[in-house]
Amino acid sequence: MRPARSPTTKPRLGHSLKLLFDAALAARARAYAPYSRFPVGAALRSREGAIFVGCNVENAAYPLVTCAEAGTIAAMVAAGHKSIAEILVIGGTEMIVTPCGACRQRLREFATPEILVHCMTPKGARTTYSVGALLPEAFGREHLISKK
Numbered sequence: 001m002r003p004a005r006s007p008t009t010k011p012r013l014g015h016s017l018k019l020l021f022d023a024a025l026a027a028r029a030r031a032y033a034p035y036s037r038f039p040v041g042a043a044l045r046s047r048e049g050a051i052f053v054g055c056n057v058e059n060a061a062y063p064l065v066t067c068a069e070a071g072t073i074a075a076m077v078a079a080g081h082k083s084i085a086e087i088l089v090i091g092g093t094e095m096i097v098t099p100c101g102a103c104r105q106r107l108r109e110f111a112t113p114e115i116l117v118h119c120m121t122p123k124g125a126r127t128t129y130s131v132g133a134l135l136p137e138a139f140g141r142e143h144l145i146s147k148k
Helices: 015-029 068-078 101-110
Strands: 006-008 041-046 051-055 084-090 116-120 126-130
Touching: 015 041, 015 051, 015 068, 015 084, 015 116, 041 068, 051 068, 068 084, 068 101, 084 101
Parallel strands: 084 116
Antiparallel strands: 006 126, 041 051, 041 084, 116 126
Protein backbone atom coordinates (compact mmCIF):
# COMPACT_ATOMS: atom_id res chain seq x y z
CA MET A 1 0.00 0.00 0.00
CA ARG A 2 1.44 3.37 -1.05
CA PRO A 3 -0.02 6.62 0.25
CA ALA A 4 -0.40 9.16 -2.52
CA ARG A 5 1.76 12.23 -2.48
CA SER A 6 0.18 15.18 -0.75
CA PRO A 7 1.53 18.56 -1.87
CA THR A 8 1.29 21.35 0.65
CA THR A 9 2.58 24.90 0.51
CA LYS A 10 3.55 26.80 3.64
CA PRO A 11 2.51 23.90 5.87
CA ARG A 12 2.00 24.16 9.58
CA LEU A 13 4.56 21.73 10.88
CA GLY A 14 3.92 19.47 13.84
CA HIS A 15 6.57 19.31 16.55
CA SER A 16 8.24 16.14 15.19
CA LEU A 17 8.37 17.47 11.63
CA LYS A 18 9.61 20.88 12.83
CA LEU A 19 12.53 19.15 14.60
CA LEU A 20 13.43 17.32 11.38
CA PHE A 21 13.07 20.52 9.32
CA ASP A 22 15.33 22.53 11.64
CA ALA A 23 17.93 19.73 11.75
CA ALA A 24 17.94 19.30 7.94
CA LEU A 25 18.16 23.06 7.39
CA ALA A 26 21.16 23.27 9.75
CA ALA A 27 22.83 20.33 7.99
CA ARG A 28 22.15 21.98 4.61
CA ALA A 29 23.98 25.09 5.82
CA ARG A 30 27.08 22.91 6.40
CA ALA A 31 26.97 21.17 2.99
CA TYR A 32 30.15 21.14 0.96
CA ALA A 33 28.93 22.01 -2.54
CA PRO A 34 31.58 24.23 -4.18
CA TYR A 35 31.00 22.81 -7.68
CA SER A 36 27.24 22.53 -8.03
CA ARG A 37 26.43 25.23 -5.47
CA PHE A 38 23.42 23.06 -4.66
CA PRO A 39 23.46 22.37 -0.91
CA VAL A 40 21.21 19.61 0.38
CA GLY A 41 20.44 18.68 3.97
CA ALA A 42 18.57 15.68 5.33
CA ALA A 43 17.36 14.59 8.73
CA LEU A 44 15.75 11.31 9.69
CA ARG A 45 14.14 9.94 12.79
CA SER A 46 14.94 6.32 13.55
CA ARG A 47 12.36 3.90 14.91
CA GLU A 48 14.05 4.41 18.29
CA GLY A 49 13.28 8.15 18.08
CA ALA A 50 16.80 9.48 17.54
CA ILE A 51 17.41 12.17 14.90
CA PHE A 52 20.34 11.89 12.49
CA VAL A 53 21.48 14.46 9.93
CA GLY A 54 23.56 14.58 6.80
CA CYS A 55 24.52 16.96 4.00
CA ASN A 56 25.91 16.54 0.54
CA VAL A 57 29.68 16.47 0.25
CA GLU A 58 31.05 17.08 -3.24
CA ASN A 59 34.40 16.18 -4.72
CA ALA A 60 36.15 17.46 -7.85
CA ALA A 61 35.67 13.93 -9.21
CA TYR A 62 31.87 14.15 -9.43
CA PRO A 63 31.09 10.43 -9.11
CA LEU A 64 32.55 10.57 -5.60
CA VAL A 65 29.82 12.88 -4.27
CA THR A 66 28.05 11.79 -1.09
CA CYS A 67 24.35 12.65 -1.03
CA ALA A 68 22.75 14.10 2.09
CA GLU A 69 20.44 11.10 2.43
CA ALA A 70 23.38 8.68 2.21
CA GLY A 71 25.26 10.57 4.91
CA THR A 72 22.20 10.63 7.13
CA ILE A 73 21.67 6.89 6.76
CA ALA A 74 25.37 6.23 7.44
CA ALA A 75 25.18 8.28 10.65
CA MET A 76 22.12 6.30 11.76
CA VAL A 77 23.78 2.95 11.07
CA ALA A 78 27.04 4.05 12.75
CA ALA A 79 24.99 4.80 15.89
CA GLY A 80 23.57 1.28 15.85
CA HIS A 81 20.10 2.07 14.49
CA LYS A 82 18.79 0.15 11.50
CA SER A 83 15.30 1.44 10.71
CA ILE A 84 13.99 4.79 9.44
CA ALA A 85 10.67 6.04 10.83
CA GLU A 86 10.55 9.27 8.78
CA ILE A 87 12.94 11.42 6.71
CA LEU A 88 13.00 15.01 5.51
CA VAL A 89 15.13 16.41 2.66
CA ILE A 90 15.74 20.10 1.89
CA GLY A 91 17.27 20.97 -1.47
CA GLY A 92 19.22 23.95 -2.66
CA THR A 93 16.53 25.88 -4.51
CA GLU A 94 12.99 27.08 -4.06
CA MET A 95 11.85 24.04 -6.05
CA ILE A 96 11.06 20.88 -4.13
CA VAL A 97 13.62 18.17 -4.87
CA THR A 98 13.28 14.46 -4.24
CA PRO A 99 16.01 11.90 -3.45
CA CYS A 100 18.03 10.67 -6.43
CA GLY A 101 17.54 7.11 -7.64
CA ALA A 102 20.49 5.72 -5.68
CA CYS A 103 19.22 7.33 -2.47
CA ARG A 104 15.72 5.99 -3.09
CA GLN A 105 17.24 2.51 -3.08
CA ARG A 106 19.22 3.36 0.08
CA LEU A 107 16.02 4.52 1.76
CA ARG A 108 14.29 1.30 0.74
CA GLU A 109 17.01 -0.70 2.51
CA PHE A 110 16.20 0.92 5.88
CA ALA A 111 12.53 1.88 5.47
CA THR A 112 9.36 0.02 4.62
CA PRO A 113 7.33 1.20 1.61
CA GLU A 114 4.86 3.21 3.74
CA ILE A 115 7.52 5.33 5.50
CA LEU A 116 7.14 9.03 4.67
CA VAL A 117 9.73 11.10 2.83
CA HIS A 118 9.10 14.83 3.28
CA CYS A 119 10.68 16.91 0.51
CA MET A 120 10.85 20.59 1.43
CA THR A 121 12.25 23.92 0.32
CA PRO A 122 14.24 26.13 2.68
CA LYS A 123 11.13 28.34 3.01
CA GLY A 124 8.91 25.45 4.05
CA ALA A 125 6.95 24.35 0.96
CA ARG A 126 6.51 20.59 1.21
CA THR A 127 5.51 17.53 -0.75
CA THR A 128 5.32 14.21 1.06
CA TYR A 129 5.76 10.83 -0.59
CA SER A 130 5.96 7.31 0.73
CA VAL A 131 9.12 5.31 0.02
CA GLY A 132 6.91 3.00 -2.05
CA ALA A 133 5.66 5.88 -4.19
CA LEU A 134 9.21 7.07 -4.83
CA LEU A 135 10.47 3.59 -5.70
CA PRO A 136 7.57 1.32 -6.67
CA GLU A 137 8.13 -2.43 -6.88
CA ALA A 138 11.58 -1.95 -5.35
CA PHE A 139 14.18 -4.64 -5.00
CA GLY A 140 14.70 -5.26 -1.30
CA ARG A 141 16.23 -7.56 1.25
CA GLU A 142 13.24 -9.89 1.03
CA HIS A 143 14.44 -10.81 -2.48
CA LEU A 144 17.77 -12.02 -1.11
CA ILE A 145 16.85 -13.56 2.24
CA SER A 146 14.99 -16.82 1.88
CA LYS A 147 12.33 -17.64 4.45
CA LYS A 148 12.85 -21.10 5.90
